[in-house]
Amino acid sequence: MDRLAALNLFALGGGLSFGARASEETPSSSQYNLTQGVTEISGQVYELHMLIFYICCAIAFIVFGIMFYSIIKHRKSKGAVAAHFHESTKVEIIWTVIPVLILIGMAIPATTTLLAMEDTSQSDITIKVTGSQWKWHYDYLDEGVQFFSLLATDQKQIDGLEEKGAHYLLEVDNALVVPIAKKIRFLLTSDDVIHSWWVPDFAVKKDTIPGFINEAWTKIDKPGVYRGQCAELCGKAHGFMPIVVQAMEQDDYDQWLADKKAEIALAEQEAAAALTSELGMDELMTQGESVYVARCAVCHQANGEGVTGAFPAIKGSAIALGDIDPHIDIIVNGRSGTAMQAFANQLTEQEIAAVITYQRNAWGNDTGDVIQASDINQFKENAQSASDMEAAQ
Structure with missing residues (x-):
């Protein structure tokens, strides 16, 4: 050539x-x-x-x-x-x-x-974008607003049980919302493997690399919804990691930002209230199934049987049938060197309690164990105390 x-x-x-x-x-x-x-x-x-x-x-x-x-x-x-x-x-x-x-x-x-x-200089807004298997995390650094963005396509469409929608595999539960006519700087990194944040209409395609921060920027000319995907082969669910950006007029964006802050504040209040309340088995199982389908099923499968040689089964596993503390530990802190992420900062104590209760009682596990948000909070406090003592020594 x-x-x-x-x-x-x-x-x-x-x-x-x-x-x-x-x-x-x-x-x-x-x-x-x-x-x-x-x-x-x-x-x-x-x-x-x-x-x-x-x-x-x-x-x-x-x-x-x-x-x-x-x-x-x-x-x-x-x-x-x-x-x-x-x-x-x-x-x-x-x-x-x-x-x-x-x-x-x-x-x-x-x-x-x-x-x-x-040239990312003189930006109006800075947003940190973190890729992880298989979701995006957006952090508005100047506003104190952050959230995860996950695939929202119904599992029945993926399984071929329902007709595929207009935006099949290109829809999320929480879109990245930005104003038009503002220079938006992106700081991009990863929690685990290399991903790539790619939005075609912005001509932005930048790798997110663990332990490293890349920069990119955009300034959108007109309102609309713009879709992209992870463009770096990042594992089993690489094709289930879409990006949705909603560009708004400044006034609409300001209103969204105020509503989002109020939503986060309310969620924090509810999480605090959950520490002093107890839910019944039925409520925990319902909530736990919802969390499991959204966060766990992509690896461990909807039936809890996992993928041989890649992702361990939860059905009948020693973790789900054994002592509760190791089960809480692996959900809260993850497992180093594997695709099992730490969910301590991704899920509330209530959600962690619910999904553990579900895993210990679904698919014939039937341990009868009921985990409450206070149990998760106590586990975190004990782990922090142990860490503090170790650091002091």
């Missing part, structure tokens, strides 16, 4: 990273070109792609034109005799200078666009 083809392939690869548009305006299956997106940067990338495409078309037209002209004009049947020349300095200068000029002409706009894509 020559230098010109290599540069073209690089540019096309960068452009194609946002070629499959996933906004509410679904393109027809016959749309093969890139979309211009809804940001200034996505427009620049589109224009860069078209510029290089036209340059390549012109080169192809000239090269193939000369080639076919030479084949027809100077064919042997017309008595053409090949010329003999050796080490022509003029020819070597021409076929070196022309490609260099073409490459410079392509590199200047490409470099300008790349520098603009990487």
Whole structure:
């Protein structure tokens, strides 16, 4: 592959990273070109792609034109005799200078666009994006608002028991909400493996790497719902990790932010109240099943039987049938070196209590154990005290 083809392939690869548009305006299956997106940067990338495409078309037209002209004009049947020349300095200068000029002409706009894509300075909003198997966590660093965003497609659609919806595998329970006409800076990292936060309409595609923070930014031109996906193969449920961004007018965004803060405050009050209340087995099983389906079934399966060689079964397992403390510990703190995450900061004490109760009494486990939110809180306090004592020693 020559230098010109290599540069073209690089540019096309960068452009194609946002070629499959996933906004509410679904393109027809016959749309093969890139979309211009809804940001200034996505427009620049589109224009860069078209510029290089036209340059390549012109080169192809000239090269193939000369080639076919030479084949027809100077064919042997017309008595053409090949010329003999050796080490022509003029020819070597021409076929070196022309490609260099073409490459410079392509590199200047490409470099300008790349520098603009990487300039996260003077942002209005900063949002930390954390990828984990298999969900996104959004933290509005200046507002004290954070939440998880999980796939919301019904399991029956995934299992083929119901007709697939318009946004199959591209819908979430909590969308990332942002205002338009504001520069939004993203800080991207990961809790476990490498993911990639990709929203085609923004021309943003950035890896989230454990222990490392990448930066990206966007400034959306018009309100709407824009969809993307994790674009890095990150494990079993890689295809079940969508991104949904809802862009709003500033006034609507301010109202959403106020409502979200009130919602979080109410949830914290309810979590505190749950520490002094006790739920019956039926209530815990109902809530626990809901949490299990949303957070656990993707690995351990809806029937609790897991995936042989990958994810252990809960049905009939030593964890679910044994002492309660190890069961609480693995849910709260996870298990290092495995896909089992720590849910201490993802679920409330009530939700953890409910899902443990469900796991210990579903699928024939039938231990009869009832776990309350206060039990989870007590476990956390004991673990913190032990940690403090160890640190003091």
